[in-house]
Amino acid sequence: MKLLPFKNVAITGGFWQKRQTVNRENTLPIEYRQCKDTGRIDAWKLEWKPGMPNPPHIFWDSDVAKLIEAVGYSLAQFPDPKMEALMDELIDWMEKAQQPDGYLNTHFIAVEPEKRWTNLRDWHELYCAGHLIEAAVAYYQGTGKRKMMDILCRYADYIATVFGPGPDQKHGYPGHEEIELALVKLAEATGNKKYLNLAEYFINERGKQPHYYDIEREQRGDTAPYRLGGPDILPYAYNQSHLPVREQKTAEGHSVRACYLYAGMASVARETGDQSLIDACKTLWDNVTTKRMYIHGGIGSSRFGERFSFDYDLPNEEAYAETCAAIALAFFAHNMMRLEADSRYADVLERCLYNGIISGISLDGKQFFYDNILASHPLYHKYSGQKSPRRQDWFGCACCPPNIARLTASLSDYLYTQTDDTLWLHLFAEAKATTTLADQTVTLETKTEYPWDENISCLLTAEREGEFTIAIRLPEWCRNPQIEVNDQPIDIDAVKKQGYAYIKRTWKSNDKIDIFLPMPVERVYAHPSVRQDDGKVALQRGPVLYCIEECDNGPDLAALRLPPIAEFSLKDAPQEIGGVPMLVAPAIRRDTTGWENKLYSTEPPKYTATTLTAVPYYLWANRAPGEMTVWINE
Numbered sequence: 159m160k161l162l163p164f165k166n167v168a169i170t171g172g173f174w175q176k177r178q179t180v181n182r183e184n185t186l187p188i189e190y191r192q193c194k195d196t197g198r199i200d201a202w203k204l205e206w207k208p209g210m211p212n213p214p215h216i217f218w219d220s221d222v223a224k225l226i227e228a229v230g231y232s233l234a235q236f237p238d239p240k241m242e243a244l245m246d247e248l249i250d251w252m253e254k255a256q257q258p259d260g261y262l263n264t265h266f267i268a269v270e271p272e273k274r275w276t277n278l279r280d281w282h283e284l285y286c287a288g289h290l291i292e293a294a295v296a297y298y299q300g301t302g303k304r305k306m307m308d309i310l311c312r313y314a315d316y317i318a319t320v321f322g323p324g325p326d327q328k329h330g331y332p333g334h335e336e337i338e339l340a341l342v343k344l345a346e347a348t349g350n351k352k353y354l355n356l357a358e359y360f361i362n363e364r365g366k367q368p369h370y371y372d373i374e375r376e377q378r379g380d381t382a383p384y385r386l387g388g389p390d391i392l393p394y395a396y397n398q399s400h401l402p403v404r405e406q407k408t409a410e411g412h413s414v415r416a417c418y419l420y421a422g423m424a425s426v427a428r429e430t431g432d433q434s435l436i437d438a439c440k441t442l443w444d445n446v447t448t449k450r451m452y453i454h455g456g457i458g459s460s461r462f463g464e465r466f467s468f469d470y471d472l473p474n475e476e477a478y479a480e481t482c483a484a485i486a487l488a489f490f491a492h493n494m495m496r497l498e499a500d501s502r503y504a505d506v507l508e509r510c511l512y513n514g515i516i517s518g519i520s521l522d523g524k525q526f527f528y529d530n531i532l533a534s535h536p537l538y539h540k541y542s543g544q545k546s547p548r549r550q551d552w553f554g555c556a557c558c559p560p561n562i563a564r565l566t567a568s569l570s571d572y573l574y575t576q577t578d579d580t581l582w583l584h585l586f587a588e589a590k591a592t593t594t595l596a597d598q599t600v601t602l603e604t605k606t607e608y609p610w611d612e613n614i615s616c617l618l619t620a621e622r623e624g625e626f627t628i629a630i631r632l633p634e635w636c637r638n639p640q641i642e643v644n645d646q647p648i649d650i651d652a653v654k655k656q657g658y659a660y661i662k663r664t665w666k667s668n669d670k671i672d673i674f675l676p677m678p679v680e681r682v683y684a685h686p687s688v689r690q691d692d693g694k695v696a697l698q699r700g701p702v703l704y705c706i707e708e709c710d711n712g713p714d715l716a717a718l719r720l721p722p723i724a725e726f727s728l729k730d731a732p733q734e735i736g737g738v739p740m741l742v743a744p745a746i747r748r749d750t751t752g753w754e755n756k757l758y759s760t761e762p763p764k765y766t767a768t769t770l771t772a773v774p775y776y777l778w779a780n781r782a783p784g785e786m787t788v789w790i791n792e
Contacts, residue, residue, distance in 0.1 A: 338422025501657020708784025
């Protein structure tokens with residue numbers, strides 16, 4: 159399935175237009191200033207000399223690249239001459255920094271030129287190259303300017319001479335994956351299959367024996383054995399090179415690296431039709447999403463190594479769930495969605511977008527979470543040594559802020575896919591899309607206040623009558639979806655296949671599609687083996703996960719109980735968090751009367767009546783600090 163041309167899709171209103179406006183007006187200028195103030199941007203001038211402070215770091219290039227990518231996507235719909243001029247200036251510095259052979263990396267040009275390509279395992283050369291490539295493609299799509307694309311094609315051409323199966327080439331692959339996905343994008347943008355072949359090589363070479371990381375370790379004289387995670391953890395599981403990718407059955411190691419790899423595998427599989435790679439992607443997808451994914455779409459349950467742990471191990475207060483990891487899972491979902499029309503991929507994509515990704519940024523777009531915990535007690539964080547559960551202005555390792563900015567700016571790429579005669583509607587947003595179906599130009603304009611409202615209305619415009627198919631996703635969370643075409647109900651059971659309603663007919667201008675997705679409040683329970691959530695329930699309405707905070711419910715959230723029979727009503731939230739629907743229900747609270755001077759008692763606890771108020775999880779920590787939990791005692 160193909161994406162629609164980026165400039166042919168615009169988000170025109172509703173939830174995501176608000177997020178894109180905040181991204182454009184607040185987040186991008188802040189991120190540019192932070193990259194400027196921390197030296198990331200000026201590093202491209204190559205003015206750093208030995209002995210000077212603040213040398214360009216091995217991953218700085220990736221932060222700047224994601225910023226350029228976000229700006230490129232934003233410029234496609236919203237011209238901004240000032241920001242465009244800043245990016246053009248930066249790209250001019252990149253052109254001057256590029257070495258005669260095509261190499262481009264500020265750290266290994268200015269700081270350690272003698273160490274180029276000597277430690278793929280731990281350093282980030284190919285990772286940074288991948289982000290620069292994605293930025294070049296986005297900036298070309300957004301502005302039509304080829305300079306950065308040409309720079310990165312030269313760099314990719316050079317990388318293809320360094321790595322490969324030849325006797326004089328390095329048989330290596332990145333320790334931090336990302337370039338695989340980027341090279342497929344470059345191949346799509348340029349039509350040059352050489353870049354696809356290089357992506358395929360990196361994937362196929364990964365984990366082969368003799369292990370390349372052992373070979374390069376010996377070549378640089380490093381005698382220390384490599385084992386991250388203890389004696390019982392496979393030595394290269396951290397970077398997913400413990401086995402060839404087709405032999406990997408479980409998601410292991412650093413969760414961002416893992417899902418960048420899986421997204422690259424899925425994109426290569428789509429372009430090559432490699433069934434063994436498709437099967438590997440499905441195996442890993444199933445393990446991640448049915449055994450190792452948090453309810454908000456976050457992944458990576460262990461703070462040690464920002465990694466996956468084991469099946470059904472999903473701690474809440476100690477969760478890591480890095481913002482970048484949820485974004486990486488969204489990339490994996492998006493590429494699986496293009497590989498196979500099965501709604502389970504868009505279901506996970508939607509879960510990530512509305513919950514575990516946008517929780518990583520404040521409502522005003524000015525502060526950021528690195529990790530996205532599912533329960534918080536300020537004193538626990540104080541005494542455990544974790545960072546305060548408040549969003550931060552920036553990070554020393556600043557991968558998450560520009561990552562969420564580029565995803566937000568590029569969101570129109572995630573709404574639709576198509577073949578010559580079918581248009582799939584995967585995500586619901588107020589948007590306008592123009593494409594070619596059945597040899598004619600077709601426009602689909604959608605109006606909705608989703609995810610708060612249950613109604614989605616689509617108006618079709620066509621050059622003439624024509625037969626083609628519109629496939630509408632039926633969300634996993636919706637028990638009774640309804641669709642009408644020109645006010646006539648569609649028999650969904652008759653047209654449903656793998657979670658989509660396929661409506662094939664002779665379409666004409668002004669045909670109207672009305673979609674109704676009932677959104678009662680749902681109680682969600684974890685698998686019985688998730689020991690941390692035993693006896694607890696989470697709340698969801700439509701695709702939006704809810705949580706409870708101290709500022710609405712008072713302290714000691716663990717003392718609250720939600721009775722199984724409690725019914726919910728909706729209430730508008732305060733305007734400081736957008737006035738969106740809150741959930742309100744009768745509940746009970748353990749009474750502390752009689753517990754004075756006692757820590758334990760043989761008397762059972764007593765309860766008093768109270769009210770429970772829940773807000774969308776992604777909005778937590780936008781008001782007064784305090785406790786929070788997603789999973790509520792039932």
